[in-house]
Every structure is written in C-alpha cells, then in structure tokens.
Amino acid sequence: MKLQLALDLVNIPEAVELVREVAEHIDIVELGTPVINREGLKAVTELKNAFPDLTILADVKIMDAAGYEVAQASAAGADIVTILAQAEDASIKGAVEEAKKQGKKILVDMIAVKDIKTRAAEIDALGADYICVHTGYDLQAEGKDSFEDLRTIKGVVKNAKTAIAGGIKLETLPEVIEAQPDLVIVGGGITSKENKEEAAAQIRQLINEGATV
Numbered sequence: 001m002k003l004q005l006a007l008d009l010v011n012i013p014e015a016v017e018l019v020r021e022v023a024e025h026i027d028i029v030e031l032g033t034p035v036i037n038r039e040g041l042k043a044v045t046e047l048k049n050a051f052p053d054l055t056i057l058a059d060v061k062i063m064d065a066a067g068y069e070v071a072q073a074s075a076a077g078a079d080i081v082t083i084l085a086q087a088e089d090a091s092i093k094g095a096v097e098e099a100k101k102q103g104k105k106i107l108v109d110m111i112a113v114k115d116i117k118t119r120a121a122e123i124d125a126l127g128a129d130y131i132c133v134h135t136g137y138d139l140q141a142e143g144k145d146s147f148e149d150l151r152t153i154k155g156v157v158k159n160a161k162t163a164i165a166g167g168i169k170l171e172t173l174p175e176v177i178e179a180q181p182d183l184v185i186v187g188g189g190i191t192s193k194e195n196k197e198e199a200a201a202q203i204r205q206l207i208n209e210g211a212t213v
C-alpha cells in the first residue's frame with residue numbers, strides 16, 4: 001500500500017519545502033489541481049527536478065483532448081497523470097494510449113460519478129492503471145467520505161490498482177486500510193498539521209502495519 005501526499009494550497013517554494021520535510025515517509029507527490037491551475041505545469045517540472053527519486057503525479061483532472069494533455073504533463077515530468085472518469089470513453093482510451101507511449105501511468109478520478117460500480121468496471125476494461133474513489137472538498141464540507149465507494153470498486157476492479165482520496169486523516173485511516181486500497185492519498189491530513197513530519201510518519205506507520213496483515 002503506497003502513500004501519496006497531495007499538495008493543493010501551496011506555491012512552488014512551499015511545496016518543495018513541505019516535501020523536503022516528509023519525503024522519507026511518502027511514495028508519490030501530487031501536484032494538486034489548484035497548484036497547477038495557479039502555477040502551470042512548471043510546478044511539476046520544479047518538483048521533479050528537486051526530487052528526482054519520488055514519483056510525481058500531476059492532478060490535471062483531464063476532461064478532453066486527453067492524449068495531448070497527457071503528453072504535456074509527461075513532458076513536464078509527471079510520472080502519473082489524472083483524468084476524470086466522467087470523460088468520454090474515447091478520452092480515457094486516448095489518455096491510456098498516450099501514457100503507455102510515454103512510459104507513464106494514468107489515474108482515473110471517480111469524483112462525482114453516480115454509478116460507481118458500473119463506471120469502475122468500464123474504466124478497468126479501458127486499461128487505467130489506477131482507479132481512485134474521491135470525495136472532493138465541496139462534499140467533504142457536507143461530511144461525506146468515500147469509504148463505502150472504495151469497498152464497491154474493490155469488488156469489481158480486476159486489473160487496475162485502487163486508490164482513495166478526500167479528507168483522509170490519521171483518525172479515519174484504519175477504516176481505509178481495512179479495505180486494502182493500493183494507494184492512499186492524503187492532503188490536509190498532513191499539510192494542515194503543525195508537525196507535518198510527525199503526521200506523515202504516523203500515517204506511514206499505520207499503512208505499513210495494515211499492509212502486512
């Protein structure tokens with residue numbers, strides 16, 4: 001089970017500083033949509049240059065022109081690129097094909113999908129590398145989470161790795177671990193803490209313990 005740190009509300013120097021603090025505890029660094037919207041894909045390039053050994057995910061949440069967008073994010077240094085599950089099947093296919101060409105991976109974000117079970121099975125058949133259930137900030141504010149959705153996709157996904165994102169913190173991690181996703185994505189659960197290194201270390205430890213049972 002891998003740990004991805006999501007960076008959403010920082011500028012590039014803050015992102016570098018933050019990753020430096022927690023690098024030994026994480027596997028993947030996500031440049032979140034707000035960071036890329038504000039700073040552009042150079043945020044991806046600068047983080048890749050600063051941490052060449054870490055896997056970098058560009059959360060560009062592609063909806064169209066998928067092959068082109070994957071090529072752009074890949075050229076900037078992304079190892080994993082995100083596309084929305086709500087995109088057309090042709091777009092998902094285009095993203096998967098371009099990622100294969102570039103030696104990169106595609107994470108499909110299930111945010112706002114109503115029929116999670118059906119769409120997850122379709123996305124799996126289209127060749128996605130990761131399928132991620134995700135409660136975005138706007139629904140987190142209403143007290144929602146994706147724990148049930150994770151159990152649902154675990155029941156239908158046969159080839160892709162499974163992932164979960166959205167408001168996960170140390171206190172809610174045991175329920176996530178129980179469902180055994182391949183990838184746990186944590187943003188505020190680390191970045192909002194006074195001692196980020198300690199938060200990342202505690203989350204890592206729980207994941208390691210859970211991954212071996």
Ligand SMILES: O=C(CO)[C@H](O)[C@H](O)COP(=O)(O)O
Nearest residue numbers: 006165166167168186187188
């Ligand atoms: O993709 C995102 C928002 O759209 C976030 O990166 C994701 O939700 C993880 O952050 P947090 O743990 O703070 O919810």
